[in-house]
Amino acid sequence: MSVSPDALVEIAEDVVAAEPQDSGARPEIGNPRLRKEDRRLITGRTKWTDNIVLPGMLHLAMVRSPHAHAKIVSIDASAAKDAPNVVDVVTAADFPDGMGVCANAWPITPDQVTPDHLPMAVDRVACAGEIVAAVVARSAAEARDAAELVDVEYEELPAVFDAQEAMTDQILAHPDKGTNKCAFWKLDSAEAGTGGNVDEAIAKAREDGIVIEREYRQQRLVPAFMEPRSTVVDPTGEQITMWSATQIPHILRFLIAATTGIPESKVRVIAPDVGGGFGGKLQTTPEEFVTLAVARRLAKPVKYTETRSESLVSAHHGRDQYQKLTLAATKDGAVTGLKVELLANLGAYVAIVGGGVPVLGAWMFNAIYKFPAYQFNCQTVLTNTTWVDAYRGAGRPEATYGIERLMDELAAEVGVDPLVIREKNWITHEEFPFTSVAGMVYDSGNYEVATARAKELFDYDALRAEQKQRRESQDPVQLGIGVSTFTEMCGLAPSRVLGSLSYGAGGWESASIRMLPTGKVEVITGTSPHGQGHETAWSQIVADRLGVPFEDVEVLHGDTQVAYKGLDTYGSRSLVVGGEAIVRAADKVIEKAKGFAAHLLEANADDLEFASGRYTVKGTDQGVGITDVALATFASHNYPEGIEPGIDADATFDPDNFSFPHGTHLCAMEVDTETGETTMRKYVCVDDIGHIINPLIVEGQVHGGLVQGIAQALWEEAVFDDNGTLVTGSFVDYTLPTAADTISFVTENTTSPSTTNTLGTKGVGEAGTIASTPAVVNAIVDALRPLGIHDIRMPCTPERVWKAIQSAGAHDGAATAEVAPHFHDDAPTNADPGTTGEGSPQ
Amino acid sequence: MIPAAFEYVAPTTVADALAALAEGGDEAKVLAGGQSLLPILRMRLNAPETVVDLGRIEALRGIREDGDALVIGAMTTYADLLASDLVREHAALVHAAIAEVADPQIRHRGTIGGALVHADPAGDVGAPVLALDGELVITGADGERTVAAADFFEDLFTTAVGDGELLTAVRIPKHTGWGAAYEKFVRVAHQWSIVAVAATVRMDGDTIAEAKIGLTNMGSTPLRAKAVESALAGSAATATAVGAAAASAAEGTTPPSDLNGDADYRRHLATVLTRRAVLAAAGR
Numbered sequence A: 001m002s003v004s005p006d007a008l009v010e011i012a013e014d015v016v017a018a019e020p021q022d023s024g025a026r027p028e029i030g031n032p033r034l035r036k037e038d039r040r041l042i043t044g045r046t047k048w049t050d051n052i053v054l055p056g057m058l059h060l061a062m063v064r065s066p067h068a069h070a071k072i073v074s075i076d077a078s079a080a081k082d083a084p085n086v087v088d089v090v091t092a093a094d095f096p097d098g099m100g101v102c103a104n105a106w107p108i109t110p111d112q113v114t115p116d117h118l119p120m121a122v123d124r125v126a127c128a129g130e131i132v133a134a135v136v137a138r139s140a141a142e143a144r145d146a147a148e149l150v151d152v153e154y155e156e157l158p159a160v161f162d163a164q165e166a167m168t169d170q171i172l173a174h175p176d177k178g179t180n181k182c183a184f185w186k187l188d189s190a191e192a193g194t195g196g197n198v199d200e201a202i203a204k205a206r207e208d209g210i211v212i213e214r215e216y217r218q219q220r221l222v223p224a225f226m227e228p229r230s231t232v233v234d235p236t237g238e239q240i241t242m243w244s245a246t247q248i249p250h251i252l253r254f255l256i257a258a259t260t261g262i263p264e265s266k267v268r269v270i271a272p273d274v275g276g277g278f279g280g281k282l283q284t285t286p287e288e289f290v291t292l293a294v295a296r297r298l299a300k301p302v303k304y305t306e307t308r309s310e311s312l313v314s315a316h317h318g319r320d321q322y323q324k325l326t327l328a329a330t331k332d333g334a335v336t337g338l339k340v341e342l343l344a345n346l347g348a349y350v351a352i353v354g355g356g357v358p359v360l361g362a363w364m365f366n367a368i369y370k371f372p373a374y375q376f377n378c379q380t381v382l383t384n385t386t387w388v389d390a391y392r393g394a395g396r397p398e399a400t401y402g403i404e405r406l407m408d409e410l411a412a413e414v415g416v417d418p419l420v421i422r423e424k425n426w427i428t429h430e431e432f433p434f435t436s437v438a439g440m441v442y443d444s445g446n447y448e449v450a451t452a453r454a455k456e457l458f459d460y461d462a463l464r465a466e467q468k469q470r471r472e473s474q475d476p477v478q479l480g481i482g483v484s485t486f487t488e489m490c491g492l493a494p495s496r497v498l499g500s501l502s503y504g505a506g507g508w509e510s511a512s513i514r515m516l517p518t519g520k521v522e523v524i525t526g527t528s529p530h531g532q533g534h535e536t537a538w539s540q541i542v543a544d545r546l547g548v549p550f551e552d553v554e555v556l557h558g559d560t561q562v563a564y565k566g567l568d569t570y571g572s573r574s575l576v577v578g579g580e581a582i583v584r585a586a587d588k589v590i591e592k593a594k595g596f597a598a599h600l601l602e603a604n605a606d607d608l609e610f611a612s613g614r615y616t617v618k619g620t621d622q623g624v625g626i627t628d629v630a631l632a633t634f635a636s637h638n639y640p641e642g643i644e645p646g647i648d649a650d651a652t653f654d655p656d657n658f659s660f661p662h663g664t665h666l667c668a669m670e671v672d673t674e675t676g677e678t679t680m681r682k683y684v685c686v687d688d689i690g691h692i693i694n695p696l697i698v699e700g701q702v703h704g705g706l707v708q709g710i711a712q713a714l715w716e717e718a719v720f721d722d723n724g725t726l727v728t729g730s731f732v733d734y735t736l737p738t739a740a741d742t743i744s745f746v747t748e749n750t751t752s753p754s755t756t757n758t759l760g761t762k763g764v765g766e767a768g769t770i771a772s773t774p775a776v777v778n779a780i781v782d783a784l785r786p787l788g789i790h791d792i793r794m795p796c797t798p799e800r801v802w803k804a805i806q807s808a809g810a811h812d813g814a815a816t817a818e819v820a821p822h823f824h825d826d827a828p829t830n831a832d833p834g835t836t837g838e839g840s841p842q
Numbered sequence B: 001m002i003p004a005a006f007e008y009v010a011p012t013t014v015a016d017a018l019a020a021l022a023e024g025g026d027e028a029k030v031l032a033g034g035q036s037l038l039p040i041l042r043m044r045l046n047a048p049e050t051v052v053d054l055g056r057i058e059a060l061r062g063i064r065e066d067g068d069a070l071v072i073g074a075m076t077t078y079a080d081l082l083a084s085d086l087v088r089e090h091a092a093l094v095h096a097a098i099a100e101v102a103d104p105q106i107r108h109r110g111t112i113g114g115a116l117v118h119a120d121p122a123g124d125v126g127a128p129v130l131a132l133d134g135e136l137v138i139t140g141a142d143g144e145r146t147v148a149a150a151d152f153f154e155d156l157f158t159t160a161v162g163d164g165e166l167l168t169a170v171r172i173p174k175h176t177g178w179g180a181a182y183e184k185f186v187r188v189a190h191q192w193s194i195v196a197v198a199a200t201v202r203m204d205g206d207t208i209a210e211a212k213i214g215l216t217n218m219g220s221t222p223l224r225a226k227a228v229e230s231a232l233a234g235s236a237a238t239a240t241a242v243g244a245a246a247a248s249a250a251e252g253t254t255p256p257s258d259l260n261g262d263a264d265y266r267r268h269l270a271t272v273l274t275r276r277a278v279l280a281a282a283g284r
């Protein structure tokens, strides 16, 4: 894609246009405030974990396996031990009682094959990047120098990388397990009683309808958060304190206690400011456990910060699925059945929720369409590759890609516009709440309105006309229009539902609110923001609810000693679950303060009403502000019987359903048929995420999400070579886009309030990523469909597009060209990595 | 990552730099803008004992006219070159190519000398210097010698600059009034060239009187598309004529295969980009 010179300018103007309003000028909810956390996050003058320096702190460097599968024959650390300022060199043998376990919290079946994932390899490594030893020195540089001196002798073992190859069990990722097959999980609408028999539907469609059968590949991606992972452990106090660049301080604390035997009360975990995660930091990592173990062994504070190269190979990856999809429909395009067969590569270990991520697709492949029959099958496998887990969208982008690509294929088969085929099959707004064929209850939505608005903003008909004209004139640059009318389930999650899926935790969230005597308000949340702007949005909610100025609200988070209860941030859950907990805590505060207010006003509590921060006696002008009540209760010289001094409250909210954002995304791509280069011409999305607390934050989430989804379509793929070495091991080869690669997006919202929380909000953190990938690929395929092309494998590199055009040409444009044989494609290898730049040897 | 420890020297004269290099021997490395060297050190692909920083040698920086040529000091940054009217006027092809290098931060640090000595075949500086028949001034203990660009690039990351020598200047014959274009093909904006074509032409009315074409990343060194050049001499500057001439752009090349494209795809790209670059250089 080429650069739109205007992109940056327009973004800048947008920001100016969204000038924040002063407190009190209007309701805080809906105010497009700039984020209060931005100054410190953008300048970096804040507490990133790596900025933390403790007295006497030592530094760790990891010795990692270069091999994908190997026996550790011997480790000679003598030279490293003699290196300057080296304090210790440790291996797994130095910890006979273990160092904890990187646990799998979601075994999807009782018989799931789950290899033990120890923080440090004992006698065998199962993927490149596994830690085999760690060097402790007085400085990070000295630790790094000495790590190079640790001499590890390996005996290489046969290794398996690809999921389909793994299915044959010819080479075993973990020989002691006897198989690579990890688990098989199935949902069948006939068995569940939510729909008909899918095989019958397909058989019938083969007779007198349409059957679309496709195989799609979800390539492997790297979450590529901005701040590398970092951990500091201080074992010197009464409690062990761990700072970590993590999304999940509470879950981490629990799992440290559960797997090391350290009493939970003796562990404090702090996630200070964290620079992005995208799911990539919702792990309990080997690095955290090793740092903890070494700090305890030496009784000194220890820090470990990974390098970017380490991060790319050893932080978990995302996606990596093969999808085999069969869609049945009538001749005129009414869907009658959908069968999904997934094969998911989990890498060498089943990560914290790694096995469950592909299973989330079970409720998403049917999407917004009324399938009468549905079956979802998911096989997970182990390979000798980096472990795979949640990455922005986690299971839902994969499913959305599959179904939205299929709906375009169906439209082409029927010979109608892709929006027409969708409208024919989607749930209409009158039908909500709607129980889907997968058994989910979609509470609200309006696909018609979002689509109509998106079409209008996109100038759909004009672009279709231009496309026709380019086709007729055989313009070397063809135009394609891609559609994605997605929905997703987010706001993880009703604890009961999680329990029924044998997930190891609940899905509630907690909040506390404390009114301080000076009128300031402290809000403690169990969510753990790592760039999302919770401090701003939560302050806006509380400011409105309690009628206090935005500036007077302080949001505290990410420290298990302050926010003692929480389930952290992932799955677009923070606002819809954590935000509701805040509302409830605020309501409790209002209720509690009311008793004091009534006492102060010498009135009956029932006669008081609360609005804009004031209690007034109904029908009079007598009243008292909530902040005055807070001061009065601080002194508590005079308070009513049966009420405790202080105005503070806790609330825990467990939702009884997910939230279901949806939207219509339209993308126009130009395809240069001479080179295969694709250029984004226009991108419009109209998302329905219910009520919006801060439109500016929402826009940021959507923009970032879109870019990550577009990047899957066009740019990113983690590629291993035949030895299991990550070829895309630096940002030279892992082509991450920057702002210069994107255009200005047109984003708008429609509003169908969610009914599962009182704010009426739905999650927005992942929506852009989930929706955009198929919109882009649909557009590229749409541009080339007259050539007989019906698929391009992701990422749609210019080379792949050009080759598709070439082989279609060879077929003379006849019928359908099988352009990308997904299931038998040799993984591309970088024949000459040295030619791509900075990583080249001298 | 953190580079291994090294001694750092920052001489202020070429003579002192050569002395420091001689003293360091095999274990010394020259530092120019650091945009290639530092990543290599940080990834520990190389661990020199001494790093000789040329950044304080004023004599190596700047652009001046010398009769029919421009003389560019090896330590002149991309940003200096882009800001120079002399370059724009007499070596428009260098200007066009350098505008496509990386991003502004890197262009403010990276130097023409560093780029040429680094000799990454995907780098954008070699092809224009080769196409413009540039000459490279190399200084060593025995004094100065001048090497034609065609002889300068020996292989992947290998040039005529020997151990203990410095590239001190680049001489570019003036190509005043020549049109120029650099067609760089990348997937993301900050990427190295998958393939790029540097074309500069002297027009005579509607006819291309003379054309010079350099290819980036079509082999282990920058290459000249000589067959295209001769086919274009005296040809009309039309899409058909230029397209026909450009069809042989990949003849005799040995492009790499990697994640961005295999050799066949690169050969194809070279022909399309050559046509586009020549037409753009001809103002079409």
Ligand SMILES: Cc1cc2nc3c(=O)[nH]c(=O)nc-3n(C[C@H](O)[C@H](O)[C@H](O)COP(=O)(O)OP(=O)(O)OC[C@H]3O[C@@H](n4cnc5c(N)ncnc54)[C@H](O)[C@@H]3O)c2cc1C
Pocket (backbone or CB within 6 Å): A838, A842, B029, B030, B031, B032, B033, B034, B035, B036, B037, B038, B039, B054, B074, B075, B100, B101, B102, B103, B106, B109, B110, B111, B112, B113, B114, B115, B116, B117, B118, B122, B123, B124, B125, B161, B165, B166, B167, B168, B190, B191, B192, B193
């Ligand atoms: C993210 C990134 C993207 C990039 N993208 C591009 C791109 O798109 N196109 C492109 O062309 N380049 C690109 N570059 C490379 C950039 O152009 C470098 O600046 C250039 O290759 C090296 O120049 P330098 O002055 O930084 O040299 P250095 O890195 O300092 O040195 C490079 C090598 O040359 C040697 N050397 C330097 N000067 C001399 C001298 N005078 N005499 C003898 N030996 C010398 C050094 O010892 C070293 O081996 C990119 C670099 C980065 C980091």
